[in-house]
Amino acid sequence: MARVNHADPAAQPLLVIDIGNTSTVLGLTDGGGRGLRETWRVRTNRDLLPDDLARQVRSLFAMGGHALPRQAVLSSVAPPVGENYVQALERRFGMQTFSVNTANLPQVSVELDDPGGVGADRLCNLFGAQPYLEREGAQYAVVVDFGTSTNFDVIGRGHRFLGGILATGAQVSADALFARAAKLPRIALEAPPRTIGKNTVQALQSGLVFGYAEMVDGLLRRVRAELDAPAVTIATGGFAGVLEGICREVDFYDEGLTLRGLIEMWHSRQQAED
Ligand SMILES: Nc1ncnc2c1ncn2[C@@H]1O[C@H](COP(=O)(O)OP(=O)(O)O)[C@@H](O)[C@H]1O
Ligand SMILES: CC(C)(COP(=O)(O)O)[C@@H](O)C(=O)NCCC(=O)O
Numbered sequence: 001m002a003r004v005n006h007a008d009p010a011a012q013p014l015l016v017i018d019i020g021n022t023s024t025v026l027g028l029t030d031g032g033g034r035g036l037r038e039t040w041r042v043r044t045n046r047d048l049l050p051d052d053l054a055r056q057v058r059s060l061f062a063m064g065g066h067a068l069p070r071q072a073v074l075s076s077v078a079p080p081v082g083e084n085y086v087q088a089l090e091r092r093f094g095m096q097t098f099s100v101n102t103a104n105l106p107q108v109s110v111e112l113d114d115p116g117g118v119g120a121d122r123l124c125n126l127f128g129a130q131p132y133l134e135r136e137g138a139q140y141a142v143v144v145d146f147g148t149s150t151n152f153d154v155i156g157r158g159h160r161f162l163g164g165i166l167a168t169g170a171q172v173s174a175d176a177l178f179a180r181a182a183k184l185p186r187i188a189l190e191a192p193p194r195t196i197g198k199n200t201v202q203a204l205q206s207g208l209v210f211g212y213a214e215m216v217d218g219l220l221r222r223v224r225a226e227l228d229a230p231a232v233t234i235a236t237g238g239f240a241g242v243l244e245g246i247c248r249e250v251d252f253y254d255e256g257l258t259l260r261g262l263i264e265m266w267h268s269r270q271q272a273e274d
């Protein structure tokens, strides 16, 4: 029987929070494991103050019947929301918190002009991609993260962040078009039955969904052509599900990659400290 080591932080449940510009994903790990007992997706709201966030976290945990853990790890690309969560968790619940940034990840080599400028979510994706690198025996991985912006994170073996691409997110592109074309209806971003649309809605869906997929495929081909060895490609983020089966250059779809990366990063940091 496994004995729980109460002194070992890696054996305790952990609250993980990934704060994007549109959504915040929270998760609770099972004690000591990498598995998630439950996840929640809430809107990222820059207007909420630390006590609002404390109330939010408390009610999510109450809803699931979970006790609050003693430790949390956060990734934020939406200041000041990350800082507000940290204040809430530390002051109201006495939690120990760790916020991801380049400076506190010595095991990662960020090979950019300004290593400190990379988004924390992209560093989570670096960790989330590790199992794919190992399983596929690839030298490189490219994570395509479909959020507010669409990020391509190019990762090399040995925890190397090599660079990438930032493209306008699919919803942001659609919103910009609707805002400037008076006669166009707001449509659901889903694939139409065929490329040649038979009405305004289908024509828009073709441009926004198939057009977007072609951009992704084209950029992935260009990235692959610049690398000196094969790359495994994985899609994640809010809009990835819509493109599943449409992008030809995407090998895997993995909704939970960023959050699992955040958990993995925390464990690898614990090991580095031991
Ligand atoms: N369940 C869903 N189905 C389809 N599209 C979604 C879904 N959830 C989010 N999106 C789209 O994904 C984008 C936001 O993704 P998300 O991962 O929440 O972004 P961020 O990481 O920037 O917070 C938006 O374009 C949104 O319309
Ligand atoms: C590119 C991003 C806006 C993506 O955020 P998201 O779409 O996930 O909300 C974020 O990772 C960010 O602000 N990055 C800083 C710039 C960089 O990574 O180079």
Ligand SMILES: [K+]
Binding pocket: 019, 020, 021, 121, 145, 147, 237, 258
């Ligand atoms: K994200």
